[in-house]
Amino acid sequence: MALTGIRVVEIAGLAPAPMAGMILSDFGANVIRIDRTKQTETVDRLARGKRSIAVDLKSKEGANVVKRLSSNSDVLIEPYRPGVMERLGLGPDILMKDNPALVYARLSGFGQSGPYKGVAGHDINYLATSGVLSTLGKYKENPIAPINLVADFAGGGTLCSLGVLMALFNRTKTGKGQIVDVSMTEGAAYVASWLWRSQNLQLCWPTKIRGRNLLDTGAPFYNTYETQDGKYMAVGAIEPQFYALLLKGLGLTEENMPGPQIDIRKWPEMQKLFSDVFAKKTQAEWIELFGDSDACVSPILTLEGAATDVHNEARGSFMRNENGSYEPRPAPLLSETPGITEVKSDPNIGEHTEEVLQEFGYSKDEIDHLIKNDIVEKL
Amino acid sequence: MILSGVKVIEFAGLAPGPFAGMVLADYGADVIVIERTQSAMPRPPSLARGKRSIMLNLKDKEGIKVANRLCQNADVLIEPFRPGVMEKFGLGPDELLKNNPKLIYARMTGFGQSGSYSKMAGHDINYLGMTGLLSKLGREGGKPTAPLNLMADFAGGGLMCAMGVILALLERTKSGRGQVIDASMVDGASYIGSWIYQTKDAPYLWPIGDELGKNLLDTGSPFYDTYQTKDNKFMAVGAIEPQFYQQLINGLGLTDEDVPGQVDLDKWPETKKIFADVFRSKTQSEWCKVFDGVDACVTPVLTLEGAAQHSHNQTRKTFLTNEDGDAEPRPAPLLLRTPGVNYVKPNPVTGQHTEVVLKEVGYSQSEIDELIKNEVVKSETVKSML
Numbered sequence: 001m002a003l004t005g006i007r008v009v010e011i012a013g014l015a016p017a018p019m020a021g022m023i024l025s026d027f028g029a030n031v032i033r034i035d036r037t038k039q040t041e042t043v044d045r046l047a048r049g050k051r052s053i054a055v056d057l058k059s060k061e062g063a064n065v066v067k068r069l070s071s072n073s074d075v076l077i078e079p080y081r082p083g084v085m086e087r088l089g090l091g092p093d094i095l096m097k098d099n100p101a102l103v104y105a106r107l108s109g110f111g112q113s114g115p116y117k118g119v120a121g122h123d124i125n126y127l128a129t130s131g132v133l134s135t136l137g138k139y140k141e142n143p144i145a146p147i148n149l150v151a152d153f154a155g156g157g158t159l160c161s162l163g164v165l166m167a168l169f170n171r172t173k174t175g176k177g178q179i180v181d182v183s184m185t186e187g188a189a190y191v192a193s194w195l196w197r198s199q200n201l202q203l204c205w206p207t208k209i210r211g212r213n214l215l216d217t218g219a220p221f222y223n224t225y226e227t228q229d230g231k232y233m234a235v236g237a238i239e240p241q242f243y244a245l246l247l248k249g250l251g252l253t254e255e256n257m258p259g260p261q262i263d264i265r266k267w268p269e270m271q272k273l274f275s276d277v278f279a280k281k282t283q284a285e286w287i288e289l290f291g292d293s294d295a296c297v298s299p300i301l302t303l304e305g306a307a308t309d310v311h312n313e314a315r316g317s318f319m320r321n322e323n324g325s326y327e328p329r330p331a332p333l334l335s336e337t338p339g340i341t342e343v344k345s346d347p348n349i350g351e352h353t354e355e356v357l358q359e360f361g362y363s364k365d366e367i368d369h370l371i372k373n374d375i376v377e378k379l
Numbered sequence: 380m381i382l383s384g385v386k387v388i389e390f391a392g393l394a395p396g397p398f399a400g401m402v403l404a405d406y407g408a409d410v411i412v413i414e415r416t417q418s419a420m421p422r423p424p425s426l427a428r429g430k431r432s433i434m435l436n437l438k439d440k441e442g443i444k445v446a447n448r449l450c451q452n453a454d455v456l457i458e459p460f461r462p463g464v465m466e467k468f469g470l471g472p473d474e475l476l477k478n479n480p481k482l483i484y485a486r487m488t489g490f491g492q493s494g495s496y497s498k499m500a501g502h503d504i505n506y507l508g509m510t511g512l513l514s515k516l517g518r519e520g521g522k523p524t525a526p527l528n529l530m531a532d533f534a535g536g537g538l539m540c541a542m543g544v545i546l547a548l549l550e551r552t553k554s555g556r557g558q559v560i561d562a563s564m565v566d567g568a569s570y571i572g573s574w575i576y577q578t579k580d581a582p583y584l585w586p587i588g589d590e591l592g593k594n595l596l597d598t599g600s601p602f603y604d605t606y607q608t609k610d611n612k613f614m615a616v617g618a619i620e621p622q623f624y625q626q627l628i629n630g631l632g633l634t635d636e637d638v639p640g641q642v643d644l645d646k647w648p649e650t651k652k653i654f655a656d657v658f659r660s661k662t663q664s665e666w667c668k669v670f671d672g673v674d675a676c677v678t679p680v681l682t683l684e685g686a687a688q689h690s691h692n693q694t695r696k697t698f699l700t701n702e703d704g705d706a707e708p709r710p711a712p713l714l715l716r717t718p719g720v721n722y723v724k725p726n727p728v729t730g731q732h733t734e735v736v737l738k739e740v741g742y743s744q745s746e747i748d749e750l751i752k753n754e755v756v757k758s759e760t761v762k763s764m765l
Contacts, residue, residue, distance in 0.1 A: 002550040015574055022573070027546060045577040111713075114694040120674040122617030123596075124603060128678050130697075130708075131686025133605070133615060136526045138518075142605040143613055143680055146516045146526040147596045153571050154534035155711070158542065163712035165545040166406060170381045170717050172552040178716035186697045189686065189708035191533050193401070194394060196683055196707040197425040215503075215527045222504060224513070224523045232523055234513065236502030294500035298508050300523050303579050306511030306569065314494040317566050327576050328510075328569035331535070332543035333491075336558035337550050 001028025002337040006074045006168065009034060009066070010050065013079025014043060015148070016184065017107050019157025020077050022046040024164065026330040026339040029075070032356055034066060035349045037377040046157075047346040048321075053357070054350035054377035061375045063089045069360055071098045074177075075164055077105045081118045092179050102177040103167040107160045109151070111183030123148035123184070126155070130189040131196075139211030139218070155187025206264050214238070220270035221246060221261065224300060225278035232300040233278060233286050245295035250277045319343050353378040380407025381717045385454045385548065388413060388446075389430070392459025394528065395564060396487045397426035398537025399457055403544065404429040405710040405719040408455070411736055413437075413446060414729050416757045428701075429724035431732035434757035441755040443469050448740050450475050454557075455483045455544055461500075462492045472559045482557040483547040487540045489531070491563030503528035506535070506564040512572045519592030519599065535568030586644055595619070601651040602627060602641065605680055606658035613680035614658060614666050626675035631657045699723045730759030 006029040010021035018033075025031040031050045035042060036057065044050075053069075056062040067090065070076050076095065078085050085091050085106075092104040109126045110116040116129065124145045127133040137144040163180040171177055189196075198204050204214045212218040221237045237246040243261050247253065258273070259266035278286070283299055290297040301309055307318040307326035318326040321343040330339030353376050357367050370376045385408040389400040397412075404410040405428075412427065416436040433449075436442040447470065450456055456475065458465050465471050465486075472484040489506045490496040496509070504525045507513040517524040540562040547558055569576075578584050585594045593599040602618040618627040624641050628634070631654065638653055639646035658666070663679050670677040681689055687698040687706030698706040701723040710719030733756050737747050750756045 002546045019574065023542075045574055045581075110691060111695050114691040115672075116678075116691040119672060120620075120623055121676050121678065122603070122619060124605070124615045124617040125676055125678040128605070128613075128615035128680040129686065129689065129691065131681045131683045132529070133680050134613070134682045134685075137605075138521070138524060141518060141521075142607060143615075144516075144518060144524065144526075144598055144605070145596075145615070146530065147575060149512070149572055149575070150526065150529055150534065153574065154529070154538065158534065158538060158571055159712050162402075162538070162542045162545060163714060165542065165549055166381045167714055167717075169545060169549045169552070170714075172549070176716065178714055181713040181715060183695065183697075183711065183713070185692070186695065186708065186711040186713075189697060190711040191538055192527075192529055193708050194398065194425055194533065195527070196705070197428075199683070199705070201425070215525075217524060222502070224504070224508075224525070226522055232508075232514070234504045234508035234523075234525075236504040238502060239500075242500055292496065292499045296501050296505055298496070298499075298501060298505040300508040300513050301511045302514045303511035303576055305514075306509060307576075309509065311490065311494040311496045312509065312565065315491050315563065315566065317491075317563075317569060325576075325580075328573050329566065331566035331570040332485075332539050332560050332562035333566070334543060334547060334550075334558055334560055336554075336556065337547075 001339070002334065003027045003029040006030065007072065008032065008075040008077065009069050009073045011076070011078040011080070012036065012042065012044060013107070015046070016152045016156035016160065017077050017079035018044045018046040019153055020105065020107060020160035020164065021050060022048065023158065023161040023330070024075070025049040032069065032352070033347070037374060040349060042349055044346070049340065049344035050347055051352035051356060052347040052349050053353040056375050057088055059375055060089070061370065061373070065357070065370065065376060066090055067095065067098065069356070070095045070102060072360055073102065074168065075103045075105065077107060077160065077164070079107050082108060082112045083118065096177060100176055101171060103164055103171065103180060104177065105160055105164050105180040105182060107156060107182045109184045111186065112181045123151040126151035126184040127188050129185045130192070132188050132192045135195055135210060135216065137210055139209065141211070143210070150191065151184040151188045154191050155189070156182065156184040159187040159191070203262070212264070218264070218267060220267050220274050223271065225275055227281060227283040227286060228279055229282040231283035233283065234298050234300050235274070236296040238296070242294055242296045245293050246297060249290050249293065249295050249297060250274065252277065316341065348379050350377045350379040380719070381714065382406045382408035385409065386452065387411065387455040387457065388449050388453045390458040390460070391415065392487070394426065394532045395536030395540065396457050396459035398533055399485065399487060399540035399544065400430060401426045401428060402537065402541040402710070403455070411449065411732070412727070413449070416754065427726040429720065430727055431736060432727035432729050433733040433736045434730035434759065436755050437468055439755050441750065441753065445737070445750065445756060446470055447475070449736070450482065451479050452740055453479070453482060454548070455485065457485045457487060457540065459487045461488065462497050476557060476559070480556055481551060483544055483551065483560065484557065485540050485544055485560040485562055487536065487562045489564045491566060492561045503531040503564070506531035507568055509565045510569040510572065512568060512575060515575065515591070515597060517591045519590070521591065523591065530571070531564040531568045534571050535566070536562070536564040539567035539570070599647060601647055601654050604651070606655055608661060608663040608666060609659055610662040612663035614663065615678050615680050616654070617676040619676070623674055623676045626673055627677060630669050630673060630675050630677060633657065696721070728759055730757045733758040
């Protein structure tokens with residue numbers, strides 16, 4: 001696989017760092033998650049394929065275990081507030097002096113510097129600080145963060161993986177690792193770069209008001225509509241030729257419409273008209289009616305519905321896990337060296353403590369000593 | 380820079396492909412955009428910083444020959460067309476990889492290269508609808524609301540495509556070979572949202588999972604949402620953990636007696652109303668004074684311009700200033716030893732680099748003149764625009 005042979009030490013965290021670890025694991029890396037001792041449950045829901053070793057990081061000997069692991073690893077991912085790793089004696093100065101080829105990824109909300117560094121926050125705060133949140137939400141409603149997708153996962157975990165991969169790529173030329181400072185605030189902004197760069201495009205941003213523009217629920221032809229059976233359809237008919245097909249499918253003509261497609265003054269009225277029409281048929285009827293026409297009208301599936309949809313099934317977009325539920329298959333698809341195609345199980349905390357220590361050269365006596373003194377824990 | 384020496388041929392498209400190309404350009408790749416001479420849609424100028432532009436007539440056999448030659452010397456190709464279009468041009472992966480086995484051929488589409496929807500037109504909202512994620516986004520009593528085109532076009536699209544390219548480049552250092560990347564925005568957006576699928580049955584996250592906007596992180600809870608201030612701006616509240624929630628209550632000037640318990644789900648609407656009333660009593664900057672530096676997870680909702688001016692972001696140089704004086708995000712993440720660009724390179728004029736790019740792959744001036752004369756290529760130097 002693309003990352004076979006790459007060793008990753010992931011210091012256990014909430015969701016963004018686990019996402020980065022999971023992506024690397026999915027593409028073949030050997031990911032070891034360092035869990036805290038004295039806990040039985042992990043919050044990591046993105047743990048497939050990882051191995052777990054439980055270490056008492058607060059003890060000097062525990063820190064030494066992590067040092068030894070990282071000195072023989074390629075990547076370390078840490079999720080703490082700036083300064084915490086340093087206080088544990090595991091800062092980049094120390095670990096990279098020991099292992100200059102180490103890629104040391106630091107995943108935080110506000111970054112390793114700046115007045116907000118170290119302030120507690122969550123996705124919604126990072127998204128707010130990035131400027132992006134101010135653009136999301138309907139007219140006259142409060143801005144709405146899309147759960148925690150944009151800062152935690154897109155601008156956080158995924159961008160962290162991107163940074164790690166770039167650093168690994170650079171290392172093939174230079175032999176040297178480096179620090180990757182991943183700020184979820186910046187990541188969210190960067191992923192949304194187009195928002196800043198497109199502000200003077202009249203077609204996309206006809207008003208300065210949130211929820212009254214082309215892609216932010218202002219336009220009737222770029223919106224969602226409820227069907228007769230309480231489900232929804234997605235409409236993305238921006239281009240005139242697609243819009244014409246949309247009208248056709250809805251049984252409307254240009255004459256029925258209160259105005260031409262891009263008359264923004266008539267958008268609210270057009271939206272009501274479309275709403276009324278969509279409410280007259282069920283989701284299945286609309287799917288059948290629009291078929292695979294280029295009207296850009298498609299169903300809004302539920303999480304379960306997406307996994308079993310005929311298109312997604314043909315693509316193997318979802319994998320089934322041992323509990324019988326579905327999870328997305330790694331993307332993108334690489335033809336020669338794809339990611340995993342089936343779900344490896346989540347580790348239990350401390351399940352691989354002994355195995356990992358052995359792999360890193362600890363003798364049986366050393367391991368017994370660590371276990372006996374609660375420096376590490378095994379399952 | 381990280382991608383110095385990496386040559387990317389990007390076939391011009393709308394947003395996802397260009398964003399992937401921009402990420403690569405931002406980290407040092409030489410990205411050449413092939414724009415079509417007879418293009419119905421004008422190229423949106425928004426994601427072209429630092430790229431070079433050549434105009435080709437892909438409907439002309441000679442134009443295909445030029446494209447072929449460019450791809451022979453390339454490391455990466457990004458194409459945004461519906462499945463089969465590149466094959467029709469004679470520029471499909473089988474063809475190009477035969478002549479250049481180290482080529483990384485990235486195919487950026489909404490629905491992917493296969494499956495029943497693969498030939499269908501669509502946009503971000505359609506792709507996001509297919510993932511299941513859109514069904515979870517929106518306020519109570521409303522309908523699913525797509526977050527602009529961030530999740531499918533950019534996060535699950537361009538970003539994922541760029542990540543696939545870097546993975547393939549890394550793999551190529553071992554194998555010496557390229558491969559085909561099937562970057563589907565449906566797949567990409569789903570993958571980024573993996574955690575949502577994994578946690579959908581967790582009762583603390585999705586207590587009323589079937590309904591929009593009634594859960595922990597989807598605007599259902601009073602301590603994970605935005606609130607309007609006295610001056611019609613907004614504050615973002617993300618006080619999930621009990622110790623942060625306590626700081627939130629304190630900062631709002633409330634006590635435990637004033638509000639229902641944090642996890643009293645039935646009273647969430649009531650608590651929300653109480654919070655909303657309090658937030659409306661002060662301006663955004665007054666709230667910032669109350670909460671800055673406090674671990675309450677309460678922060679201002681900044682506008683696009685405001686974010687660029689905020690002291691934290693200024694310290695971090697999160698934004699660069701372009702030649703128009705406007706702010707745009709600096710490449711993330713920060714790689715300390717080999718960072719991305721720290722200034723905004725200009726957008727190319729369409730066709731600005733036609734001649735220089737052709738010379739680079741060995742065309743003589745007379746060959747170039749011939750191609751221009753026959754409208755196989757078009758050259759638009761800055762001078763000719765004056």
